[in-house]
Amino acid sequence: MNLLTFSVLVRILLFLLFFFLIDWYSFQAFKTGLPAQSWIKLVYWAFSIFIYLFVVYGFLTFNRSNLSLNFGRLISLIVLSLIPKLILLGFMFGEDFLRFFTGIYQSVSGSREGDFLPDRRKFISQTALIVSSIPFLGILHGVLVGKYRYRVVNHTLEFDDLPQEFDGFTITQISDIHSGSFDNKKKLEYGVELINKQNSDVILFTGDLVNNHSGEMEPWIDTFKKLKAPMGKYSILGNHDYGDYMSWPSKEAKEANMQRLYEIQGELGFQLLKNENVKLKKNGAHIDLIGVENWGKGFGQYGDLKKAASNLSDQSFKILMSHDPSHFDEQVKNFSQFIHLTLSGHTHGMQFGIEIPGFIKWSPASLRYPKWAGMYEELGRYLHVNRGFGFLAFPGRVGIWPEITVIKLKRR
Structure with a gap:
């Protein structure tokens, strides 16, 4: 032995x-x-x-x-x-x-x-x-039941400097798909239909498409290709997307996996943002959408916010996609450029907790992340932490349901 x-x-x-x-x-x-x-x-x-x-x-x-x-x-x-x-x-x-x-x-x-x-x-x-x-x-x-008990969470945010053309602009955020965990195609298709029913202007996916490797998404490509948004679908990478949690036979094999993951993002119709930004344009006006790679306290720190926002005007309205909410406290809220709204996921709310609006909101995730689910505001900047669309390890959700977030932007 x-x-x-x-x-x-x-x-x-x-x-x-x-x-x-x-x-x-x-x-x-x-x-x-x-x-x-x-x-x-x-x-x-x-x-x-x-x-x-x-x-x-x-x-x-x-x-x-x-x-x-x-x-x-x-x-x-x-x-x-x-x-x-x-x-x-x-x-x-x-x-x-x-x-x-x-x-x-x-x-x-x-x-x-x-x-x-x-x-x-x-x-x-x-x-x-x-x-x-x-x-x-x-x-x-x-x-x-709980792991597929999708719920839609609505938020309305008002800003003084939101371009008038974007008054009423809607965002659907999903996060943490974790495709390697799914076991019910019918329930998953219902979740995708529910996302489309929100009729948002854009769909933003904030990372963790897979658990460990790109092959986990292959059976579900046709399902997620059905997502639709008139002004586009954008995504970033989460900590699980890099293949860092498994052993690869070679460096080349790991790189091939990443290349396939990039291809799948394209097949799904998502524009993947890797420390870069795009302009969302409407009637001659625009807002800046920034996407950073994963940056987390205690997790992989591939994100480069400075690089991602390097060519942007200080006066523009900015939305940031950053997978891990710890990035907000560590870098975003004190960043040299004002970022109006940050969208994150990662925590899943630990897939376990108690939430009764107006009375109690608790999960073991709160012991690790001060900002673990929902909308937060600090220094005039907003952070939204999505509870996740999928699930990981424990194949269930108790009190913390899979979330589809709809955020409406209003000009004050």
Whole structure:
């Protein structure tokens, strides 16, 4: 057995041990809260054993360069199993904490005979089972329905210096297609139709066409070619588009992949902007559209904003496409030229969170990105972070739905 094989084996065993301990502890709620002969207990262990086998298979066949649908299913099963059990764990641990100190008190006071620990309370276990079923059902919905539950988000922005000819100009932004993750052509076609129904003047795609390599987009070219906008379709690259997350047999193979990705962008009807700009013209007036390559804090920094805007007038109205929202705080908001609106994506809102307008907006993405979803304004400049059209790794969305953004520009 070589060192690499031994390392993989150790990781598998540690992972299985970790899962078994969680399973065993969580099962105490089923033992106490359900009848002794309940069939649900058998289902619990059958499901857990199935996941153990799938985890072993996943470890042995894992290949970053080819994240198959089976890997996505593995992630979904782990999440579906783990999160509810962690909630059960919290209830059981809290009760055991109280049982322990109750046992100490009763032993010292002499008020209890028999076992040191008091029996578990059926009510606590049943409450734990009910509470943990909520995220279980939510995750199940996210995997079966949520990942294709497209929603249209509308914003209207007013500017003093917007050319009069562009008053009412509309932009549809999509981001993070991640074509290598799709598994339902009918649902995808519905999403594309929904984009077209917005009848926007332009469609702007802010990066991550694929997960790892250009071949992932090949089956979906005909679907995305149907996107239409009278003033054009423009795109940029995201961090996943460069093929940096997989091993290539040679430098030439990686470069050939990039060239094919550029070709696919053209076949889709997108004009790809790589640290450059174009003028969107209407009735003799124009606004400047800037597209930078990926620039992210902690990710690939291929973008060159200075180069992309080098030939532009300081007085022109500017829209920037930049995949990673961290670029806004790091460079854009203090850039020498005033950029009125930046469009980003990248975060996906972690595909998990809670959003109730006017009450709460939270996702684990907020721990990494201060600006993780929606519209932000700072120093008179706007940033919009799209929640993403597709999904990655976890094949689902819980509370953070796939987004089609429509932005209307108005002259104040």
